[in-house]
Amino acid sequence: MMMQINEIQQRFNQVEQTIHTASEACRNALLLPMDLKDCIQHLDEKSGEVKMTIQQTQDEEQIRQCIDDLEQLGDQAKDACERAPSLDDEIKNAVMQAHRELSDLKHQLH
Template sequence: MLQAREIQQRFSHIQQTIKDAEQACRSHDAPEDLKDCIEKMARESQQAQQVMQSSDQQRMVEAVDNLESMGDEAKRISRSASSMSPELETAVTKVHAELSNLKHQLH
């Protein structure tokens, strides 16, 4: 199990990848459902920030699990989209990979 401090650092990095994905959605004409999903992840990650500061490992794991399922949804949407820019595809894939990696390290 990762230490709380390391989880917090990784989470900060994940928040940045979510912000990058938000920017990519705005810049690359993303499908509306993908924009909605990424925006929801951004809001959820802001709320999860307080959990990350608490050092409550169980709540941290739950927050990451929740965000990772949103990452799964974003990945699913991006795969089913008829056309997406490579930059947007990369941003979504990176968010999903970062969240999935952290989730697996926490379990």
């Protein structure tokens, strides 16, 4: 059974908050690999768009597709994180948490 739309909205608000936290941490970091910075910024922007979509549509398929796309960005951010040699724990944890929450949500929608 698919989650209710309002459940998805609530879950996504949490996910978006986590992504935003990661984004803020990256913005304040001095020595951050460009690919990671780009990934997180992209993820943050995209999550804003997805939030609008979830609020405006009842189309489960469209919502699922949006979450899938975001989760792929989350994967890229996670990979970039793992490639970064001396990454601040705060940033690493924030990115990993955002990735984990996106994955969880994705699995709940499939």
